[in-house]
Amino acid sequence: MTAATDLRGFAVRPYSPWGIVRELAIVAAGLLLLSLVIKLHWMTNFMIFFILVLSFDLLYGFMGHLSFGHMLYFGAGAYGTALWLVYGGKSPLIALAVGMLAAALLAAGLGRIVMRTHGAPFALINMAFNEIGHFMIQSPLSGVTQGEDGLSCSADNIFGIINLYKDGWAFGFAAVMLLAVFALLRVLTASPYGILVRSIKENEQRVKFLGYNTFRYKWVTFVIASTVAALSGGMFTLVQGFISPRVISPFGNVDIIFAVLIGGAGTLYGALIGGTVFMLIKNFLPVLIPELATLLNMKLPQWEMWLGIVLLVIVFSVRKGIVGAVLAKWRQRPCGSTT
Amino acid sequence: MIDIRHLEVAYGHARVIHDLNLTLSPGEMVFIVGRNGAGKTTLLKTIAGLLKPTQGEIVFEGRPVAGEPPDKLARSGFRFVAQDKKVFSSLSVRSNIELAAHGAGEPVEVAWKKAVEIYPKLAEFRALPAGRLSGGQREILLIGRALVGNPRLLLIDEPTEGLAAIVIEEIFRILKGMRQTVSAIIVEQNLSIVKRLADRIYVMKEGRIIREINDQSGITDSARLENYL
Amino acid sequence: MIQTVIYGFTIGAILYFFSVGLSLTFGTMHIINFAHGMVYALGVYLFITFMEYFGNSFLLSLIVSLAAMLPVAYVVERFVIRRLYGESLDYAIIATYGVLLIGTDFIKLIWGTTPYPVNDPIGLSVPLAGLDLPVYRIIIVISAVLLFLALRLFFKRSIIGQIVIASLEDSDGVRCLGLDVNRYFSIIFVLGSALAVLGGILYAPISTAEPYMGFHILLLAFAVVIVGGMGNINGTFVAAMVLGMVMAITGRFWSQASSAMVFVVMALVIIFRPMESD
Numbered sequence: 001m002t003a004a005t006d007l008r009g010f011a012v013r014p015y016s017p018w019g020i021v022r023e024l025a026i027v028a029a030g031l032l033l034l035s036l037v038i039k040l041h042w043m044t045n046f047m048i049f050f051i052l053v054l055s056f057d058l059l060y061g062f063m064g065h066l067s068f069g070h071m072l073y074f075g076a077g078a079y080g081t082a083l084w085l086v087y088g089g090k091s092p093l094i095a096l097a098v099g100m101l102a103a104a105l106l107a108a109g110l111g112r113i114v115m116r117t118h119g120a121p122f123a124l125i126n127m128a129f130n131e132i133g134h135f136m137i138q139s140p141l142s143g144v145t146q147g148e149d150g151l152s153c154s155a156d157n158i159f160g161i162i163n164l165y166k167d168g169w170a171f172g173f174a175a176v177m178l179l180a181v182f183a184l185l186r187v188l189t190a191s192p193y194g195i196l197v198r199s200i201k202e203n204e205q206r207v208k209f210l211g212y213n214t215f216r217y218k219w220v221t222f223v224i225a226s227t228v229a230a231l232s233g234g235m236f237t238l239v240q241g242f243i244s245p246r247v248i249s250p251f252g253n254v255d256i257i258f259a260v261l262i263g264g265a266g267t268l269y270g271a272l273i274g275g276t277v278f279m280l281i282k283n284f285l286p287v288l289i290p291e292l293a294t295l296l297n298m299k300l301p302q303w304e305m306w307l308g309i310v311l312l313v314i315v316f317s318v319r320k321g322i323v324g325a326v327l328a329k330w331r332q333r334p335c336g337s338t339t
Numbered sequence: 340m341i342d343i344r345h346l347e348v349a350y351g352h353a354r355v356i357h358d359l360n361l362t363l364s365p366g367e368m369v370f371i372v373g374r375n376g377a378g379k380t381t382l383l384k385t386i387a388g389l390l391k392p393t394q395g396e397i398v399f400e401g402r403p404v405a406g407e408p409p410d411k412l413a414r415s416g417f418r419f420v421a422q423d424k425k426v427f428s429s430l431s432v433r434s435n436i437e438l439a440a441h442g443a444g445e446p447v448e449v450a451w452k453k454a455v456e457i458y459p460k461l462a463e464f465r466a467l468p469a470g471r472l473s474g475g476q477r478e479i480l481l482i483g484r485a486l487v488g489n490p491r492l493l494l495i496d497e498p499t500e501g502l503a504a505i506v507i508e509e510i511f512r513i514l515k516g517m518r519q520t521v522s523a524i525i526v527e528q529n530l531s532i533v534k535r536l537a538d539r540i541y542v543m544k545e546g547r548i549i550r551e552i553n554d555q556s557g558i559t560d561s562a563r564l565e566n567y568l
Numbered sequence: 569m570i571q572t573v574i575y576g577f578t579i580g581a582i583l584y585f586f587s588v589g590l591s592l593t594f595g596t597m598h599i600i601n602f603a604h605g606m607v608y609a610l611g612v613y614l615f616i617t618f619m620e621y622f623g624n625s626f627l628l629s630l631i632v633s634l635a636a637m638l639p640v641a642y643v644v645e646r647f648v649i650r651r652l653y654g655e656s657l658d659y660a661i662i663a664t665y666g667v668l669l670i671g672t673d674f675i676k677l678i679w680g681t682t683p684y685p686v687n688d689p690i691g692l693s694v695p696l697a698g699l700d701l702p703v704y705r706i707i708i709v710i711s712a713v714l715l716f717l718a719l720r721l722f723f724k725r726s727i728i729g730q731i732v733i734a735s736l737e738d739s740d741g742v743r744c745l746g747l748d749v750n751r752y753f754s755i756i757f758v759l760g761s762a763l764a765v766l767g768g769i770l771y772a773p774i775s776t777a778e779p780y781m782g783f784h785i786l787l788l789a790f791a792v793v794i795v796g797g798m799g800n801i802n803g804t805f806v807a808a809m810v811l812g813m814v815m816a817i818t819g820r821f822w823s824q825a826s827s828a829m830v831f832v833v834m835a836l837v838i839i840f841r842p843m844e845s846d
Binding site for chain 1: 594598600648651657658659661662663665666667668669670673674677787790791794798824825827828831832834835838839
């Protein structure tokens with residue numbers, strides 16, 4: 001079976017170095033197009049979110065583990081970076097590295113517990129840890145994190161030149177990081193390691209019988225996904241200059257799941273598309289709904305309810321997501337049979 | 340009584356049963372033999388409604404039933420006994436029968452009496468959690484469960500698999516007692532049982548029926564049968 | 569200290585009421601039902617509203633709220649849960665979470681976001697052995713024990729109970745006997761939801777209602793179900809009581825950490841429990 005024949009393994013096609021460059025170019029083009037429509041500042045936030053969604057796609061789309069606590073690592077990265085900037089040094093890149101390291105260590109430790117489960121317990125345990133993390137930031141560690149009040153931090157320019165508080169630079173920085181992450185994941189998922197991870201998702205027993213230590217592969221994937229999420233969190237800190245416990249709140253997980261579902265899990269491109277759609281909805285609905293409410297002169301539920309409704313709709317009808325649906329249509333070309 | 344035509348069953352993209360045709364007349368006991376992986380279990384499960392065919396028809400007493408859910412088929416008189424000999428292990432032996440009686444709309448006492456008639460030792464195990472039974476006893480319990488309520492069609496998957504010779508003889512005795520009164524399609528690899536009970540034999544290989552043996556000499560000819568396994 | 573122990577059992581009792589439905593739904597249908605939290609929260613808010621309406625009559629409000637929530641549970645089962653049978657677990661989680669979000673926002677829409685305190689209907693303390701025992705909390709604990717016994721009886725004696733137990737192990741086997749398993753699952757679902765509502769109402773007088781209460785108890789209930797074993801009816805009771813005690817004792821020394829400590833215990837259980845196969 002070639003990787004190319006697998007519907008969900010769209011991004012697991014074999015690649016060549018030029019192929020990667022081509023794909024990156026497509027992604028970059030998409031980003032540029034989008035930024036014509038959306039303010040630069042928003043684009044930066046979009047891209048930071050994309051990185052987060054990509055990291056989740058690795059965990060859920062490729063490895064098949066749905067976590068309801070991924071925000072823990074986003075938050076760990078965000079707070080790690082912020083705390084370094086406040087108590088350590090001012091270099092943004094080092095701060096970012098610190099944030100990622102903190103999350104990686106956390107994921108490495110928790111991963112040993114968490115990767116022993118899958119399915120329902122996995123989702124819930126991660127959610128529980130997310131809650132614990134949230135609580136820790138708010139309460140016991142509040143001496144350091146300022147708890148509910150939030151933490152302000154500032155960083156120097158990268159290499160002395162790149163000032164992340166300027167929209168243009170921030171955009172460029174986020175874009176570069178996004179492309180780098182995309183390239184990394186694209187290569188990773190198409191590599192023998194990636195194929196092994198996907199095989200574990202399909203049939204773990206069989207992979208075990210082949211002699212692989214599946215636990216270790218799952219654990220490594222978990223750490224990678226968490227670290228990338230932390231990268232996203234750290235970038236958020238750098239660009240915003242202020243974070244609050246909200247960055248580690250379990251509620252944020254819905255956003256990620258929504259984005260992945262809407263775009264199509266396991267395709268990497270789906271993460272980008274889904275992320276785009278979601279961010280558009282999230283940024284425009286809160287404006288539209290109240291306007292609509294005044295227009296119709298009635299009290300309308302907040303946009304979160306619409307989110308819930310859309311989630312239901314997606315699960316019950318558009319399950320494969322946009323990319324999945326497109327691929328399905330594409331595979332039904334007349335020449336081959338669909339079996 | 341049951342007429343299967345051009346049946347195709349697939350797991351996802353992998354086709355397991357191809358263009359399969361099979362018939363059964365009332366009161367017949369038909370056996371299906373073949374190697375492991377030939378698709379025998381899949382066939383039984385499909386007839387029982389646990390799997391849906393991708394193509395083909397299953398006609399039962401003139402009515403097309405392919406794709407109907409298993410509980411509806413059970414109410415039409417189908418009974419399926421699975422290969423893994425799974426009983427309701429946390430329920431007592433009697434409760435197992437009770438559930439069957441409830442499903443068949445038969446009074447519990449009648450069902451229990453009938454089960455004990457077939458296998459008197461069952462009375463001893465009345466209150467025992469069914470999980471504590473041995474493999475052979477479970478199979479007998481399952482057959483007892485299946486016979487509750489006068490089923491029209493029995494589908495039994497490898498009844499003697501993994502059982503000791505003495506238990507196999509017990510099961511043979513029970514199946515023999517059922518002959519002519521119940522119609523059955525039985526998957527079996529134990530040729531001694533097949534030879535002594537079969538009205539007809541179907542041989543399956545790689546998802547197809549490659550041979551039908553309906554003459555007595557063919558059925559008792561061990562060498563020929565063994566060729567097919 | 570006695571107060572803390574009683575409080576621990578009280579929390580355990582409420583957790584038990586809530587978790588029974590969750591555990592059963594998972595054991596029978598293999599669906600994690602986030603919407604369970606919505607049913608709980610909505611039931612409590614309705615109760616509070618009816619209390620005002622019926623002039624603080626506890627019993628009447630309880631009955632009416634329960635009656636009002638039964639159709640809600642049925643609708644959730646019919647239009648959401650039933651469609652999720654046999655589907656991948658992930659979709660079940662996401663869909664029911666969607667229902668929870670909708671419900672939470674609905675509550676915010678109608679009742680606003682400020683928390684609602686309710687009053688202890690009995691408000692008595694019984695002096696016993698030199699201490700004041702809160703009568704109401706003891707009633708809650710006794711109710712939970714009664715429920716436990718009632719459920720044990722139900723599952724051991726009634727035919728529906730036996731069918732459910734059999735289905736927990738081998739639902740196909742039950743179907744092949746001619747029983748419409750899904751119908752029984754629906755019944756169990758509504759029953760579980762009713763118990764959650766009941767638990768919520770019992771708890772209301774000694775707690776406050778806020779729109780996100782469904783989420784919070786859901787998390788704790790997940791811990792209960794994981795520790796007690798999914799679909800394990802007896803385990804749920806024990807786990808609920810133990811975790812309730814954990815919360816109470818932690819709460820005495822470090823009040824904000826009580827929830828977090830539950831998850832720590834859960835994590836420890838997972839680490840030290842022999843790994844189960846699928």
